[in-house]
Amino acid sequence: MVKRVWSFLGFGNFYHKFIGKYAQLARPLNDLTKKLQKFEWMMTCQIAFDVLKQKFLSEPILLMPDANKPFVIEADTSKWATGAVLQQQGTDGEWHPCGYLSKSLSPTEQNYKIYDQELLAIVRALSEWQHYLMGGKYKVVVLSDHKNLTYFHIAQKLNRRQAQWSLFLSEFDLALVHVPGKSITQADALSQRSNKQEDNNSDNDNVVLLPDRLFVKGINLELEQEIRD
Numbered sequence: 001m002v003k004r005v006w007s008f009l010g011f012g013n014f015y016h017k018f019i020g021k022y023a024q025l026a027r028p029l030n031d032l033t034k035k036l037q038k039f040e041w042m043m044t045c046q047i048a049f050d051v052l053k054q055k056f057l058s059e060p061i062l063l064m065p066d067a068n069k070p071f072v073i074e075a076d077t078s079k080w081a082t083g084a085v086l087q088q089q090g091t092d093g094e095w096h097p098c099g100y101l102s103k104s105l106s107p108t109e110q111n112y113k114i115y116d117q118e119l120l121a122i123v124r125a126l127s128e129w130q131h132y133l134m135g136g137k138y139k140v141v142v143l144s145d146h147k148n149l150t151y152f153h154i155a156q157k158l159n160r161r162q163a164q165w166s167l168f169l170s171e172f173d174l175a176l177v178h179v180p181g182k183s184i185t186q187a188d189a190l191s192q193r194s195n196k197q198e199d200n201n202s203d204n205d206n207v208v209l210l211p212d213r214l215f216v217k218g219i220n221l222e223l224e225q226e227i228r229d
Contacts, residue, residue, distance in 0.1 A: 070138040083190025084125035102190040
């Protein structure tokens with residue numbers, strides 16, 4: 001339970017600048033993470049959790065998506081779920097969430113290889129928000145600790161599921177940007193919550209699911225420039 005509180009607080013710390021008296025509101029939850037502190041979920045903890053959760057879902061933190069502005073997606077996966085955040089830059093120059101996505105992994109999906117789970121997180125996010133992302137005038141930037149996705153950076157024999165993902169991904173103008181895993185605090189918090197049969201169709205042999213052009217080199221990328229290129 002302490003890990004879940006840490007995860008929630010990590011998510012909240014990303015947006016604390018938008019919330020007045022954040023430290024005071026979060027204090028009951030922070031107290032639960034102190035060493036030698038007995039974990040006891042009191043009414044004050046529940047109130048703090050509910051108030052902060054409501055603030056994450058309201059302005060000025062949550063913005064309505066604007067199809068005329070660039071979108072950035074942060075995606076991540078855990079052993080149990082995938083998480084993602086759809087973001088846009090507000091008039092204040094800060095990146096704000098436009099939507100959150102958290103979805104459990106089925107027993108079958110829990111047995112996927114890590115690179116499949118990482119890609120599943122991205123596919124789910126694109127599917128959830130495709131009505132905003134398809135056909136836009138800007139690239140869709142996806143922030144991910146994509147070292148596990150390098151499996152798809154070279155030619156592979158794709159199974160049926162991967163082939164379907166490949167076709168789906170081809171419908172988007174994407175740029176995959178590597179960021180350190182410890183920096184993906186929002187999607188990581190949301191992720192803390194099929195088809196296994198191989199396809200014998202030879203058309204899926206030696207396919208590069210994620211070609212070079214999708215990967216953006218360098219961590220300190222100016223997103224505005226990449227989106228417009």
